Amino acid sequence: MLVIAESNSLYLGDMLFYLVSFIIMALLVWHFVWKPVTQMMEKRAKTVASDLDNAKQAREEATALAAKRQEELKGSQAEAAKIVDQAKKSAQTQGDQIVATAQADAQNLKAQAEKDAKQAREDALRGAKDEVANLSIEIASKLIQKELNADDQKALIDSYIEGLVKHES
Amino acid sequence: MGGDAFTFELFGLTFNWANILSGTLVFVLTFFILFALSRKLTLKPTGGQNVIEWIIDFTNGVVRSQMPADQVGNYSFFIFVLFVFLFIANQLGLILQFGWNGHELIKSPTADPVVTLTFSLCVITLTHFAGISQKGLKGYFKEYLSPSALMLPINLVEEFSNFLTLGLRIFGNIFAGEMLLKLLAEMAFSHGIPTMIVSLPLEMIWQAFSVFIGSIQAYVFVTLTTVYISRKVTEE
Numbered sequence: 576m577l578v579i580a581e582s583n584s585l586y587l588g589d590m591l592f593y594l595v596s597f598i599i600m601a602l603l604v605w606h607f608v609w610k611p612v613t614q615m616m617e618k619r620a621k622t623v624a625s626d627l628d629n630a631k632q633a634r635e636e637a638t639a640l641a642a643k644r645q646e647e648l649k650g651s652q653a654e655a656a657k658i659v660d661q662a663k664k665s666a667q668t669q670g671d672q673i674v675a676t677a678q679a680d681a682q683n684l685k686a687q688a689e690k691d692a693k694q695a696r697e698d699a700l701r702g703a704k705d706e707v708a709n710l711s712i713e714i715a716s717k718l719i720q721k722e723l724n725a726d727d728q729k730a731l732i733d734s735y736i737e738g739l740v741k742h743e744s
Numbered sequence: 745m746g747g748d749a750f751t752f753e754l755f756g757l758t759f760n761w762a763n764i765l766s767g768t769l770v771f772v773l774t775f776f777i778l779f780a781l782s783r784k785l786t787l788k789p790t791g792g793q794n795v796i797e798w799i800i801d802f803t804n805g806v807v808r809s810q811m812p813a814d815q816v817g818n819y820s821f822f823i824f825v826l827f828v829f830l831f832i833a834n835q836l837g838l839i840l841q842f843g844w845n846g847h848e849l850i851k852s853p854t855a856d857p858v859v860t861l862t863f864s865l866c867v868i869t870l871t872h873f874a875g876i877s878q879k880g881l882k883g884y885f886k887e888y889l890s891p892s893a894l895m896l897p898i899n900l901v902e903e904f905s906n907f908l909t910l911g912l913r914i915f916g917n918i919f920a921g922e923m924l925l926k927l928l929a930e931m932a933f934s935h936g937i938p939t940m941i942v943s944l945p946l947e948m949i950w951q952a953f954s955v956f957i958g959s960i961q962a963y964v965f966v967t968l969t970t971v972y973i974s975r976k977v978t979e980e
Binding site: 587588589590591592593594596597599600601603604605607608609611612613615616618619622 | 754755757759760763764767768771774775778779781782785786787789793796797800821822824825828829853856858859862863865866
């Protein structure tokens with residue numbers, strides 16, 4: 576050991592100086608360099624890990640969402656088909672109903688008309704009977720007022736009956 | 745080594761100016777280089793932050809490769825500071841050698857055995873403390889008797905030789921490197937221009953090689969430190 580031999584004494588001071596200086600420097604480096612840098616490295620490691628987790632989660636969510644959308648799409652197609660079907664059916668039933676109502680109305684109208692016609696005929700007949708009676712009375716009174724021969728009477732009655740038949744038909 | 749050792753006495757202790765000055769320079773350099781590298785820390789590292797994180801990863805790797813995982817956190821900082829300090833100390837003498845009035849004032853601190861043995865003594869003491877705190881006194885002393893009581897003298901000698909070899913290895917390498925640099929420089933100025941032309945490339949080659957040696961020695965020192973610590977703290 577060259578230096579120690581040269582100086583004939585151990586540099587104890589140097590040893591102490593190096594020891595103390597090294598400790599001071601280490602403390603400074605610890606506080607100003609090591610702690611912030613390692614903290615940053617740890618933070619980065621955490622960030623990367625959480626980012627990876629988040630990405631995984633996001634991907635899973637996206638996949639689930641896509642599947643859900645697909646299902647919904649299928650559902651909506653089926654629903655649309657159903658709606659169209661329903662509309663067709665209801666249109667059919669409505670149409671049928673309208674036709675049925677129209678037929679019923681027509682039937683009613685026809686029946687009413689028939690009934691009315693019958694009524695009118697009956698009324699007419701009744702009227703004719705009354706008229707015949709009146710006419711008979713009138714004829715009788717006229718006969719009484721004026722003498723009629725048999726031929727005239729006959730012709731008169733014939734004409735009335737003819738008129739009656741005409742009236743009836 | 746140019747000139748006599750330039751010493752002074754204070755509080756009854758002997759100090760060597762060369763060690764004090766160059767040591768202070770290295771401590772200041774180490775702190776400010778690390779300080780400058782660790783400014784403007786961001787989540788996405790840029791510039792200096794990349795460098796310092798690479799160094800931290802490197803020294804953490806050294807610790808992790810030797811120690812059980814639960815012990816890594818305790819020593820990674822010490823190994824980091826020790827590595828950066830020794831690296832800069834080893835390189836300092838290659839860049840800057842300063843003498844005044846026949847006395848050497850600035851050189852690599854690690855080219856002095858007192859300095860390197862100080863560090864190896866600290867490291868060996870640390871290993872003993874780590875061993876005792878990890879295993880207790882009984883477990884610690886039992887290690888000296890393993891694998892059998894006959895190994896006691898060898899184990900004791902090993903502890904002492906670890907201390908010596910750890911300090912003297914780095915001293916020898918750095919001291920020899922600087923010595924050769926100095927001899928080449930002397931040769932350059934001995935016979936004028938012709939020797940300068942010859943020794944300039946030699947000096948450059950040797951400086952490059954010394955940079956390599958200095959890095960390797962800093963790495964070896966911290967690796968052996970972790971090996972010694974982990975031998976004391978792990979069960980065999």
